[in-house]
Amino acid sequence: MRAVVQERYGTSGVWQVAERPVPEPGPGEVLIRVAAAALDRGTWHLMAGLPxxxxxxxxxxxxxxPVPGRDLAGEITAVGPGVAGLAVGDAVFGTAPRGSLAEYAIAPADRIAHAPAGLAPEAAAALGVSGQTAWQAVHTAGRVTAGASVLVLGASGGVGTFAVQIARAAGASVTAVCRTGSVDLVRGLGATEVIDRTSTDVAGLGRRWDVVLDIGGNPPVSRLRRLLTPRGTAVLVGGERPDARITGGYGRLLRAAALSPLLRQRLVVLVASENSTDLGHLRDLVETGELTPVLDRTVGLDDAGAAIEHLGSGRARGKIVVRIGSDQSADRRSGTGAHQETIRQSHSTGP
Known part of the structure; x- marks a missing residue:
């Protein structure tokens, strides 16, 4: 099978397409013929070996x-011992910890779920890592309820575009922060209010929110606290410090975790998990029309290196997807379904 292979850390040039044997599923695993795989920030970090x-x-x-990537969508072609509820021929989506940028991938049965009805595999692949992270930021960590006020920092990225929609589906009033070029896109996701961070400092508005989702940024904890109501919750989803090659943004996350027990406000460092239950929640939102993946671009397997470089630039809006099973993808795109034409495409020169 063809697969992206990485034998050392570095820039996108360390990703090479090569032939590898088709793996075999073990107990509790399935083999998936991959139609599409998506890229995420964690995959970039593993490529670079940073921090x-x-x-x-x-x-x-x-x-x-050696095979990078986690998100995928495709069709089960073999089932290992002990797997229940899944069968050969099932269309599924989720995550593959042993790599998804290949024509075939192994996934634990408890990290995949049946794909949303009518959703193209390119869109289904985008849901795995970023969708689950957004779901857990809103519901598990943020405990968002109907009527809550939610501020999403970094609303135009892979996690942010999902978080805006999931918070709105929960009945929250959502204020989203992004760059100028993404304002219309984010407003179209259902945000109650969109703030252009290039012209407006949200901290200078003097307003407070019940929940602040800090997605991929690196604002000081003190700044996040000033954006919260007295008993509000800040959810820290990662954190980028390009200048901190040893620890990345982990120092800030550790400080937040240590400070939280001393405060009335909650500072929650999200460590997202991958599980079929949350994938099921995402599927339900897609099928009810409350969640639509935003795709920055879709590329072929040979262009995966250029795609991860674009993701690393910080300019992607929504998710970047790698189409792998071209024939299978084409067949499914020609079909009909309630969500077949609702994938939001987001091509632009900047976020």
Missing amino acids: FAVRPAVGLRAPRT
């Missing part, structure tokens, strides 16, 4: 998992 603090867990000199 250095993560290397003891993922490989000191090279990644332990």
